[in-house]
Amino acid sequence: MTRGGSIVRDTVRKLQQVLRTQQVDVAIFGRPENVAYVTGIAPEGPEWAGVAMAGGPMTAVLFAETADSGELILANTEEWIVGQRELHVLRKLYPAFSNDHAYDPQKQYIDALTKEVNRLLSRSVRIGIDDGVPHMVVESLRRRGVDGLVNITEVAARCRRIKTPSEIALIRECARINDIGQQACRSFAKPGITELELWHHVVQRMEDEVGARLTVSGELVSGPRTAKPNYPGGPTTRILQPADTVILDLSVRLSGYWTDTTNTLVLSASPSTSLITCFSAAKAAFEAVIKELGPGQTCADVEKVARQTLSGFGFLPQHYLGHQIGTTVNELPRLVSYDSSPIEPGMVFAIEPGAYEGEGGSFGARLEKNIVVTETGCEILSNFPWGLDPASK
Amino acid sequence: MTRGGSIVRDTVRKLQQVLRTQQVDVAIFGRPENVAYVTGIAPEGPEWAGVAMAGGPMTAVLFAETADSGELILANTEEWIVGQRELHVLRKLYPAFSNDHAYDPQKQYIDALTKEVNRLLSRSVRIGIDDGVPHMVVESLRRRGVDGLVNITEVAARCRRIKTPSEIALIRECARINDIGQQACRSFAKPGITELELWHHVVQRMEDEVGARLTVSGELVSGPRTAKPNYPGGPTTRILQPADTVILDLSVRLSGYWTDTTNTLVLSASPSTSLITCFSAAKAAFEAVIKELGPGQTCADVEKVARQTLSGFGFLPQHYLGHQIGTTVNELPRLVSYDSSPIEPGMVFAIEPGAYEGEGGSFGARLEKNIVVTETGCEILSNFPWGLDPASK
Numbered sequence: 163m164t165r166g167g168s169i170v171r172d173t174v175r176k177l178q179q180v181l182r183t184q185q186v187d188v189a190i191f192g193r194p195e196n197v198a199y200v201t202g203i204a205p206e207g208p209e210w211a212g213v214a215m216a217g218g219p220m221t222a223v224l225f226a227e228t229a230d231s232g233e234l235i236l237a238n239t240e241e242w243i244v245g246q247r248e249l250h251v252l253r254k255l256y257p258a259f260s261n262d263h264a265y266d267p268q269k270q271y272i273d274a275l276t277k278e279v280n281r282l283l284s285r286s287v288r289i290g291i292d293d294g295v296p297h298m299v300v301e302s303l304r305r306r307g308v309d310g311l312v313n314i315t316e317v318a319a320r321c322r323r324i325k326t327p328s329e330i331a332l333i334r335e336c337a338r339i340n341d342i343g344q345q346a347c348r349s350f351a352k353p354g355i356t357e358l359e360l361w362h363h364v365v366q367r368m369e370d371e372v373g374a375r376l377t378v379s380g381e382l383v384s385g386p387r388t389a390k391p392n393y394p395g396g397p398t399t400r401i402l403q404p405a406d407t408v409i410l411d412l413s414v415r416l417s418g419y420w421t422d423t424t425n426t427l428v429l430s431a432s433p434s435t436s437l438i439t440c441f442s443a444a445k446a447a448f449e450a451v452i453k454e455l456g457p458g459q460t461c462a463d464v465e466k467v468a469r470q471t472l473s474g475f476g477f478l479p480q481h482y483l484g485h486q487i488g489t490t491v492n493e494l495p496r497l498v499s500y501d502s503s504p505i506e507p508g509m510v511f512a513i514e515p516g517a518y519e520g521e522g523g524s525f526g527a528r529l530e531k532n533i534v535v536t537e538t539g540c541e542i543l544s545n546f547p548w549g550l551d552p553a554s555k
Numbered sequence: 556m557t558r559g560g561s562i563v564r565d566t567v568r569k570l571q572q573v574l575r576t577q578q579v580d581v582a583i584f585g586r587p588e589n590v591a592y593v594t595g596i597a598p599e600g601p602e603w604a605g606v607a608m609a610g611g612p613m614t615a616v617l618f619a620e621t622a623d624s625g626e627l628i629l630a631n632t633e634e635w636i637v638g639q640r641e642l643h644v645l646r647k648l649y650p651a652f653s654n655d656h657a658y659d660p661q662k663q664y665i666d667a668l669t670k671e672v673n674r675l676l677s678r679s680v681r682i683g684i685d686d687g688v689p690h691m692v693v694e695s696l697r698r699r700g701v702d703g704l705v706n707i708t709e710v711a712a713r714c715r716r717i718k719t720p721s722e723i724a725l726i727r728e729c730a731r732i733n734d735i736g737q738q739a740c741r742s743f744a745k746p747g748i749t750e751l752e753l754w755h756h757v758v759q760r761m762e763d764e765v766g767a768r769l770t771v772s773g774e775l776v777s778g779p780r781t782a783k784p785n786y787p788g789g790p791t792t793r794i795l796q797p798a799d800t801v802i803l804d805l806s807v808r809l810s811g812y813w814t815d816t817t818n819t820l821v822l823s824a825s826p827s828t829s830l831i832t833c834f835s836a837a838k839a840a841f842e843a844v845i846k847e848l849g850p851g852q853t854c855a856d857v858e859k860v861a862r863q864t865l866s867g868f869g870f871l872p873q874h875y876l877g878h879q880i881g882t883t884v885n886e887l888p889r890l891v892s893y894d895s896s897p898i899e900p901g902m903v904f905a906i907e908p909g910a911y912e913g914e915g916g917s918f919g920a921r922l923e924k925n926i927v928v929t930e931t932g933c934e935i936l937s938n939f940p941w942g943l944d945p946a947s948k
Contacts (some may be wrong), residue, residue: 260876264893267853268686293661297690298706358766362759369751373792399766482654500657 163271172328173199173222180321181226186312187287188278188279189224192294197222198489204418213453223278272302280419303527322488324508329419330534333510336416337532337543343368343412344425353404357382357397368414377415379491384408387524391480391516405430407437407525413491420491422512424530427549440517440527441550443475447515448529456539461501468515477517484513487532509535563722566592567617573714574619579705580674580680582617589711590615597811614688616671625760655774665695683707702896715881717901722812723927726903729809730925730936736761736805737818737939744820746797750775750790761807770808772884777801782916784873784909798823800918806884813884815905817923820942833910833920834943836868840908841922849932854894861908870910877906902928
C-alpha cells in the first residue's frame with residue numbers, strides 16, 4: 163500500500179525542516195516506520211521483514227537541504243516495489259537479481275547508496291542515520307571516510323508525533339475500515355461458531371470493502387479467557403457459547419497507517435451484574451478521558467482521569483490507557499502515569515481502558531477507539547457502537 | 556509460532572559446530588531468519604518487523620563453545636514472547652515496559668546483551684554478528700573494547716542450507732497445510748465469485764485445520780492477468796468469468812517454516828489448445844526436473860533441464876526455476892543458470908516452471924511444488940493435484 167505523492171511530499175517537507183534544524187544534510191532511514199513515513203511504502207508481511215529476497219535492505223535516503231533537492235528512495239528491484247503506484251519522489255532502483263546473470267545484492271545496494279551520498283561528499287556534509295540502518299551501511303560509509311554520523315532516531319520519532327492533515331485523513335479512512343470489521347464482529351458473533359470463523363468474517367468484510375488484502379493484526383478471544391487482560395494466541399477453534407463474552411482487539415493498516423480498536427460483546431440477552439459493572443467502568447473511563455483530553459494536558463494527566471474513574475468502580479488499571487498510532491501500530495508517547503509529554507493538536511491516540519474480573523473470573527471488558535487531538539479537545543475517529551450498550555443493540 | 560525444544564536444540568547444535576570451525580565463541584543474530592532458526596520464534600506480522608513496541612530489537616545470542624554452555628535468547632518482555640510455548644533454551648528477558656514506571660528499552664536491551672557477553676569477555680573471545688544486528692549493538696560492543704567482530708551472515712546462511720530431519724518434518728507438515736489451501740482453491744473456484752472471496756476460502760480452510768491464524772502470503776490472479784509472469788497486487792475484486800484461468804501462488808508459514816506452491820486452474824470444461832500447450836509445457840518441465848534432480852548435480856544443471864523442456868514447447872523461461880525455502884520463503888541457492896551450488900540431500904526447493912502467452916495474451920501456467928532432496932533423488936512434499944490435469948479433475 164502506498165500513499166499518494168502529495169502526501170509523501172507533506173511528510174517529507176516536514177521532516178526536511180526538522181533535519182535542517184539539526185544541521186543534518188542527508189538522512190538515511192532503515193526503520194520500517196521511518197521508511198514508510200518518507201516513502202509511503204509499507205511492505206506487507208513478515209517475509210519482507212528484513213529478510214533479503216532479491217535485493218538488499220530497503221532504506222530511504224532524504225536530502226534535507228532544500229525542498230526540491232531530491233527526495234530519494236533506495237530500494238531493490240522486486241516487482242512489488244516497482245509495481246507500486248506512482249510516487250512524487252525520485253526513486254533510484256538498483257539491479258539486484260536477474261534470471262540470467264548474477265549480481266551481488268549487498269554490493270549493489272552499498273554502491274547505489276554511496277553513489278548518491280558521494281554526490282554531496284565533495285563538501286562538508288552531516289549524515290544522519292536511524293537505529294534501523296544496517297551496520298554494514300555504517301561500516302561502508304566509515305570506510306569511505308564519513309565520520310560523525312548523527313543518530314536521528316529520536317528526531318524522526320518526534321517529527322512523526324504530530325500528524326499532518328493528510329496523515330490524519332489516511333488514519334480517518336483506516337478507522338472507517340476498522341469500523342466495518344468491528345461491525346462484522348457484532349453481526350456474526352453467535353453461539354456455535356468458532357473464534358476463528360468470526361475472525362474470518364471480520365477480515366473478509368474489511369478486505370471486500372477495500373478490494374485488496376489488508377495487513378490485519380489483533381486478537382479475538384471469548385468466554386473465560388476475557389477475564390484477564392493478557393490473552394495471546396487468539397483466535398482459536400473455541401466455539402462460542404451462549405452468554406459468552408467476546409473481545410475483539412483489531413489492528414488494521416491501510417496506506418501505511420494503522421488504526422487499533424477493541425470492542426467487548428456479550429452473547430447473552432441479560433448480562434450479569436458483574437458483566438455490567440466491568441463494562442460500565444471501562445465505558446465511564448473512556449468517556450471521562452474523551453471529555454478531558456486536549457491540548458495543554460500531559461499524557462500523565464489523561465491517564466490519571468482514567469485511573470480515578472476505574473477506581474471509583476473498584477478497579478485498578480491492568481494495562482496502559484493507550485498509545486499513539488501512525489506508521490506503527492504503537493508509538494510514543496503512551497498514556498502512562500510517568501510520561502509528561504504534552505498533548506498537542508494532531509496527535510492520534512488509541513484510548514483503551516479496561517476492567518477485568520481477574521484470576522478465577524469469567525469476564526473482562528476493554529473498550530478502545532482512536533481519537534485525534536484538535537485545537538480544543540479531541541475527535542473520536544471510530545464510529546462502531548459499544549457491544550454492551552443497550553442503546554446500540 | 557514456535558518449534559518444540561528438541562528441534563531448536565537440533566539446529567542450535569548444528570550451528571554451534573559450524574561456529575566452532577570459525578573460532579567464533581559467541582554469535583549474535585539479528586536477521587529474522589536466523590533468530591527463528593536459533594530460537595524457534597518467528598514473529599508474526601509487519602507490526603513486529605523491526606518496529607520497537609515495548610522493548611528493543613529481538614536478537615538471539617548463541618554461545619558456540621560447547622553444546623551445553625548455554626543457548627540464549629535475548630528478547631523483550633512483550634507478552635507474545637513470554638507466552639510462547641516452552642523452549643529448551645535459556646531465555647533471558649529484560650524489563651522494557653511497565654504501566655507504572657519508566658524504562659529505557661534501548662538501554663535495557665544493551666545492558667542485558669552486554670551483561671551476557673561480559674561473562675565471556677574476561678578472556679579472549681571472538682564474537683560473530685550477522686548483517687541484521689542493529690548498529691547500536693555493534694557500537695556498544697566497540698565502546699566496551701570488543702574488536703574484531705566477525706561477520707557470520709554467510710556462515711549462518713550456509714548452515715541453514717541443508718535442513719535437519721526435524722526441520723524437514725516441519726516443512727512436510729506445512730506442505731500438508733498448503734495442500735489444503737490449494738485444494739480449497741480448486742473446490743471454490745467458480746465463475747461469479749471474486750478473487751478475494753476465493754482467497755478467503757483458501758486461508759480459512761488452512762487456518763481451520765491448524766486452529767490458529769497463519770502467516771500467509773502469495774497472490775491469486777485470474778483471467779488475462781495470468782498471461783504474464785508478473786502479477787503483483789492480487790487478489791482483487793475481479794469476478795471470475797466462465798473459462799477463466801486462475802493462478803494461486805500460496806506461501807504459508809507454520810512453526811517458523813515456509814512452503815510455497817502454485818497451481819493453475821481453468822474454469823472452462825474444454826480448455827483451448829493454447830491453454831493446454833502452456834500447461835503441458837510447464838508440467839513437462841516440472842516432471843523433467845523432478846526426474847533428474849538429485850545429489851551430484853548443481854543448481855545450474857537442474858535449471859538447464861527445465862529450460863530445455865520449455866524450449867521444446869517453444870517457450871523461454873520468464874522467471875527463475877525455483878529457490879530454497881526454510882525460515883524464509885525464498886533463500887539461496889536459487890535454481891538459476893549461473894549458480895553452480897551443489898544439490899545436496901536435505902535441501903528443500905520450490906520448483907516453479909511457467910509458460911506464458913505473454914503481451915496481448917490471455918493465459919499463462921505456473922506450476923510449483925516443494926521437494927526435498929534425498930540421497931538418491933528427490934521427494935515431492937506437495938500432494939495437491941494440478942488444476943488442468945484431466946486425470947485429477
